[in-house]
Structure formats: C-alpha cells, structure tokens
Amino acid sequence: MGNRRLIYLPLGGAREVGMNAYVYGYGEPDNERLILVDLGVAFPNMETTPGIELIFPDMTWLEKRAERLEAIFITHGHEDHVGGIPHYYGDLSAPIFARPFTSRIISRKLSEYGHSIENVQTVLPWPKQIEAGPFKVSFLPVSHSIPESSSLVINTPVGRIIHTGDLKIDLNPVVGDIFDNANWRRVASKGVHALVCDSTNVFSNRFGRSESELISEIESLISRSNNLFVATTFASNIARIKTLACAGKRVGRSICLLGRAMKQMIETAIDTDVLRDFPEVIRPEDAHNIPRENLMLLVTGSQGERRAASAQLARGKYMGFELKKGDVFLFSSKTIPGNERGVLRVINQLSEKGVDVIDDSSGLYHVSGHANRSDLEKLHKLVDPKIVIPMHGEHRHLQEHVKLCEQNGIQSLLAVDGTMVDISKNKPFIADHIEAGRDYLDGRVIIGALDGVVRGRIRMALNGLVAIGIVQVKKPQISFRCDVTLIGLCEFGKENSLKDILCEEIIASLMSAKHHVLNKHESIKDLVRHVVRKTVSFELGKSPEITVIVNSVC
Amino acid sequence: MGNRRLIYLPLGGAREVGMNAYVYGYGEPDNERLILVDLGVAFPNMETTPGIELIFPDMTWLEKRAERLEAIFITHGHEDHVGGIPHYYGDLSAPIFARPFTSRIISRKLSEYGHSIENVQTVLPWPKQIEAGPFKVSFLPVSHSIPESSSLVINTPVGRIIHTGDLKIDLNPVVGDIFDNANWRRVASKGVHALVCDSTNVFSNRFGRSESELISEIESLISRSNNLFVATTFASNIARIKTLACAGKRVGRSICLLGRAMKQMIETAIDTDVLRDFPEVIRPEDAHNIPRENLMLLVTGSQGERRAASAQLARGKYMGFELKKGDVFLFSSKTIPGNERGVLRVINQLSEKGVDVIDDSSGLYHVSGHANRSDLEKLHKLVDPKIVIPMHGEHRHLQEHVKLCEQNGIQSLLAVDGTMVDISKNKPFIADHIEAGRDYLDGRVIIGALDGVVRGRIRMALNGLVAIGIVQVKKPQISFRCDVTLIGLCEFGKENSLKDILCEEIIASLMSAKHHVLNKHESIKDLVRHVVRKTVSFELGKSPEITVIVNSVC
16 A cells, blocks of 8 residues: 555534545545535524624635546435535535435535536445545445435445444434444444544433434323414434324324425425335325314424424414414424523423423433434444544534544554544544635625624624714815714714714814825825724723724815 | 512523512502612623623612612522622612621622622521511521522511522532431421422423532542643532532642632632632742642533633633643533533533543532422421412423423412512412513613623624725815725625725715715715625625714815
C-alpha cells in the first residue's frame, strides 16, 4: 500500500446533533480518493441564528477537492442527513446513492430547487455493493424512525468500516427494516476495522423499546376520549403515523392528515412501497362532516414550529378545524433540546382552549429512534471492531461514548468536526485539523457563519437602532439638518421625545464643532455617533446600534 | 357585611412561572381595601424579549388604586417574588412586610436603586399578626429552596385564606424552616375558606424528597474525584450551598465561593442568622495555592447565564481559575424550561475541556423546592379548605391543578392573570377581567410589552435592515444623491455589491418618477421602499426592514 492512508473526516454532525456530513478517503496523503456520507442541515434558532433558514456544514474543504470525490452515500431521509443536497448540488457533482424511499425524497428536493435528478441513483440493500474508487459500499438495513434507514458497510483496502448512520435495535418495528442480528453477524464475521457510531442516546440508561410496543397504549388512550383526538409526531416517522392511524381506526375513528410535510411523506412511503396497509384517510373538507368523537387528526408540528399545523391549531383555526374544551392532543414525540420553549407555548395555548394535552412524560406514547446506552454496548460487542469512533452527537455525547468504549476496553477516539483522523492502523490518530465552520442559508443566499451578518442582527435585537441623516448646507453659511429614526427603542426619554432631544443635541454639537471636524464626513459621523451614544445612554440607559448618513450641499 | 366582597386578583404568576403579584381585596365593590402579595419579575429571552433586562407584571390597575393599598407582603426572597419592588417603589407607597432574611434582600435592592428603606418592615412569624385594613396577616414558615419562605395566613371578614407562596413539604431541611404539620393543623383547625396554592410541580409524580437526603450522595461523588471539583446551584439556595460545602469539607476540601450573587446571599444568610455552622471558606486569591484535589469551587450560573461564573469557567478563565481534563463539574440544580440551550452550551464547552459534567438526570444531586403532586394532595387534605385556587404556574399547571382538585371533590377555579375572582361565598366566581399585561425594563426605562419596541427589534433580527439617505437637489435641475447602509444583510447580491445595485435602482426610479411623486417626501419614501423591497427580494430573497430619510435642498 506504500504510504497510502485511510482517513475519516467529519465536516458536520460531530459537535452537534444535525448537519451530518462525513468524509472517508483512501490514497496517498492529500491525494486520497474520497466519498461523502450524508449531507444534512441543522436548524436555526432566535438566540444564535435569527432570520436564518438553514444551517449547513462548511463544505469548502470538499468543494476544493470535488474532482477526488467518487460518490455521495445517503443513509436515510431525515433533514439532518439530506437537507443540504440541493444547496451544494452544483459544487459536488458526484453520483448520489440512496435506497428508494430516501432517493425519492432527495429527488423531490432537487426538483424543487430546479436541479436535475440524473445524479441520484437508487440502490439495493446489502449484500449489493457499489464501487466508488477504492471503496465498496453496501447499505445494511437498520431500524430507525424513518423507513429504509441504513448503516453503510464500507470495504476499504485497509479493512471494513461500518458507518452506523442513525439506528436503533428494534426487532419488531411497525414499518421498515428490523435490526437483523444475523445479517450484522455475517457482516462482522470477517472482522471490522472501524465502527463509526451514532452517539445520540448514549446518556439514556433506559432499555431501548420497540416501536410495536406503543399501539395498545395509544389505542387505549384514544378509546378513553369522547371528543376530537389529535396527535402529532415527526412527519417522517412513518411507523409512528401508521401506529397512530391504526390505533385510531381500531377504535372506530376516521383519520385525517393535516400538514403538507406529513401528507407528502405518507405519499412517498406508499409510492415506494415501504408503507403498506395504511388505513384509509379522509380529506380535511370531508372530515368536517364527521362527529368529533369519531375523528382523529394527525398533524405536523411536534417541535412547536410556528407555521406547522399544531401551532396553528393552538393559536386558532386551521383548515376549518378548531379545538375545544375536552379535546385531546397527544405529543407522540420527544421535544428536541432547545425546542422546549416553542413546544410549551403550544401546550399552554392548547391548555387555554381547555384541551387535554398529553406528552411523552409517561413514556407510554413515544419511543426513541436511536440506540440507548445498553444497545450501543450490544452493538460494540456484536461488531467487535478494532476502533470505535463516536459520531452524531454534541461534544458531551461523543465524550461519553468514548468513555463507554474505554470502560469496555475498546480503542476509541474523540474526533469533532474538522478533525482528520488517520485510521489506517489499529490505533487511530489525528492527522490534521481543517477549518470546519458553518454556513447559513439566509433568504436564498449562502453566507458564512462568521461574515458578521448575524452578529449585526443580534446587536440590533439587543440594542435597538438609531438611524440619523445629516445634511450639511454650506452656503450662505454652514447649517445642518438632522433626521432621526428609532427602531426598537423607546420613543420617549426622561421628559421629551427622544427624537427631538437627539436632533437638538446633534445640531448643537455640530454647530459648535471645530472647522476641521466638519471638513470630513467621517469625523462628522464620529461626532454624531458620540452624541447619540451619550444621549441615549443618559435618557434610556441603552447603547444602541447607530447608523449615520451625511451629505453636504452648497 | 352588606354588599361587601372578598376578591382575589392575580396580576402576575398565574399564567407563567415568574413575576408573581397577587392582590386580595375586601370591601364594597370597586372600593375594596387591598393588599398585595409579592412583586416579582420574570426573565427575558432572545426569542420573545431580546435586549430586555426584566419583565414585570403590568401594575397599572393597582397603581391607580394605590390609595386603597394597605400593605405589601413578601413571602420569600426569590427574584420572581421580590424583583419588582425597587421598580414600583414610588408608585406603591404601602409598607412592605417580610421576615428578616427576605427583608434584608429587599432593603439591599431598594438601596441599590437609591430608594429609602423606611417602608420595609421586618416581622416575626406566625402566630404574630399584622393588621392591614380588613386583613390580619401572619407569616407561616414553610420549607422551600430559600430560607424563611412563608405561607401567608390571611384572616378576612369572610374567613381564613392561606396563600401558600412557594413551598415543599420537607420535614428535614438543611437550612431554614421545616414544614411543621402541627402548626398547619392548628392554622387549619378553625376552618380555611380558601387555599391559594403553588402549582409548579403538579406534573411531578415522584415522591417529594428532603434536602437532607442529598449530602451523602454528594459527599460520595466528591470523594471519587482526584481533581478540582466545581458545583453550581442557585445563589439563593442557601441550604444546597451548605450541603455542597459541608460535603466538600467532610472529604477534606477547602471551599471557595465564586460569583457575586452567591457571596452576597451567603453573607445575608449569615448576617440574619438563618445560616449557621457554614464551613469556613477561602478567598479566590488564596485558593490558587491549594492543590486542585483539595479544592472545591461553589459557583453561580446553574441556568447557563452567559455572564455568570459557570459560563465564564466554561469559556475560559475566571478569576484565575481554569478547568482541566479530569475536573468534575456538578449541576446541583434543575434546568428551568427554556434555559436548556444555554445550559447545554456550558456543558458542551466544559466537555471540550475534558471536564466530567454531572447533571440532575440521576436524581441524586438535586431535589426540587416545590411540592410534588402527591404533596399537593396532602396539603389539600391537611388544610381542607372550601376552595382551592391554583397559582404559580403556566396555564397547563393551573389547569392540571384544577383537575386534581376536581378529581378529589374539591371546589376549584382556574384564574389567570387579570381574572378578578369573587371568593366571598363558598363557590368562587369570576367578577371581572382586568387588563393584565407585562411591562419590560429596557435599559433603565419601563416600557409596555405592546409598545412595539421589542417587535421592531425582532423584525430587525429576522430581516436585517437597509437604511437609505436621499438628498434631492432641486437646482439647477433635479438630481439625487443616495446613501445606503446595510446591517444584518449579506453585502453581495447575485453579481455585484448590494449597496451599488440599490443606489443605482433607487436613483433610476427617482429620475423616472412623475413630478407629483417627487413633490412630497412621503411619496419619495414610498417609492424608495418599494424599490428596496423588490431589489433585496430579487437579489437575496429577504424582506428587510427599511428606513428612509429624505432631504431636499435647492
């Protein structure tokens, strides 16, 4: 093999739950042939990324090496694994491999953005192999919270890598693939060099539970209601939607889906034949004729998203439906950390309508799609790799996963985004650190996280803004006009209108300023900024953002 | 009693956990003599209240009736019960009654804001009574997470009210008062008309646990560490700080407090004699000479607050201390809903330093200060009131508490902020709804929540801002100058600088505009706004906030 090496380089997903993008390479240093596993997004929040649509891993490193990229493999159809594809389509022109359901999701996304879908290739599962330069890759079906999730079996000249993707060990999932122990044993039997492994639930000490355990409890819950029953979960959790719908049907309710994402996902799942025997659903316009106690709504918005069906039902009417006292609303979902405030807003609004809200706290109506701690240990044992590299987690998850490995005597390494790990030998080591930041989709433009755009927004949000227009009239003698606009600031100072005070102070300062100050627009601006800062601080106790425009006329 | 009535009116705290302020009144309708219980704040967040310092209940209703206000009673020293006092000091000039520790906290706050403390009156606990118009009020000691918490026993011409304040049933607290069953039985023995009751933990099905159960687990945790041990909790949780300090002492560590709030609270507790036998602490400057394995830091910032000691230690150095691989950081606290993101930021930063972070998930290192569901039921039984009115909770808590009462056959009523309840009879009813919004402290100014200030900030944060200065020069012929400033927007459009494109488009539109448009500044502004909106939408896909300043010169 000469001086060839096998490298692993997470660009996203190994410091956050989201924006997954993992590079593997094999070849001479700085000339490896590359594959990319997943290309997902993360979601913004008001605190750190106001006004942003989506967050991407910074793909610059890979874009610069695009000619060495053999293929992109997508493990499953969740946004944090596929969402980035249409946005980096032109820059990474490699073929994209995915199983049928995932492939359909990707193609729909590409089409929505006006891209061709010719690069998308639909593949059969393991033992079918795809050749990609020095790599041979198979999609090994696993159970997760979306159909056709797969681990990747990546055969390399150094040995076999298993990249788990997102998975749980479910021997009886409602929809999609089971975790097939026999297949995994077969894959592991010839020896596995490295297991690159999901870390999401490493802190969950509970025993992992099967999706199939939910239906009887949910059925019993619905049967206890004599009013409208509404349930929400992730739109992509086809198994859960089926569980909910079947439970509703069993107790004699008509099922109606609300929310574009959910309808689209169900259609895709039926079209690609991963969803069978889904109960008949009725259209919203027909649902209005059904007595409330015979109706069940399945709706989007389990994370409190403001525009989703749940939030709209909580605020008022949605598609003609209005919730009333005694109706039941089930969150068949877990609140993702950081979304608590939005979810609680929806719950309290529903509570104000007299709706009975039931959440995940009992543990009866939701199971996770990720392997819990004990299942991770099982997986380590089953695969028995030389190396485990934790991925898919915040730093705390990765560190805990490394600790778990060390406790069990397994070689492991903590590698966050941007850490290039040489895994050619039995002991992995860090070969390089590359810049691995984040990009933002803002409107339709991609900007860098450090461009200052978001920083400017956050500063305006915290401090408010004063915009001042100054016109310096030079003849017959020097005079000034001043216009002040306030946004996000109290209009009144201690006694008078803040605008009036500011104009007065600014003009007084300008009139008494020295000649050389007034000769340059920059020094006029500095003077105005100084006056505004001082005045607003005195009047309101705030330090606003300030923008000054100066014009001189004769 | 003629047509006199007894009313209960929450102004804050009965739709949120925070900004507690409850009015009781007795007398002829619209002429009742009033008392206020608590005057607290709520805390802002970036999502709904960016740049705001504090949130207050709207006190307008009470300010207008200030001459009927007999007294203010403060149940305990938490910010959500005392934080509003200095800000409404002048407008509500009634005497403020509190027990010594709370009274000291209030006086310190008033002094910080330059107010006199002459209205603050320190009182003895039950059975001592304070007369306030038609009311006779006693402070009945209870256990909670700050010393000297009290329920109020309010004797009225109609009967006895117990206003619980915040409480838990702890028969063995480490510091401060126990929940004294015998005293409560005595208070309840003559019959209680209404129990106005804490709802915070109504969803907690676990059995409430005593503060004293923690020390052995914490001691054992510290003894397993051979490195620096850091623990955080609420600065006001004197009992927990004592537990932590004693546990550290027992295993031979020197104790050092970091964070102004914590030092202040401990001093206040020692001065007012509620804290005794607190271990000797060392100064930060002396702590540097102690070997790490013999040192324990107690620090502020359990909620991930950016400026607190925890967050600063997580980011880098704080007062010369720097955490290292193998150090242990204990969150002896619960994350308040909504603070998850900030707390996780701190945890991940600590994790990146290699620090072992231990949180509340095991249940071994924290107990709540509020009565759990089963304890609430105990309390209902013990007091056996005619009416229970839930308070101190979001809508979902209040509703659940009402349900709990109904299940147990207890008369109850859901009254959110602004609901005036007539509790003169055995069946409460809603007598009126008053406007009960929120006020914000912004800088040093109090503004209304609906004033539009915060809305303007949020819009700038989401959309970015374009500020345009136009100068219309009328002679010798009409021409225009245009200056553009962008804040929080990408500087580049599809091909060129966005500023350049905007200036070009604006001037072109103005030059081709009809005469009557150019005659008025307002119509020029409208035209400019239209052009900016269209151009930025085309170039970036954003709808920015726009401010235009127009000047004409001859």
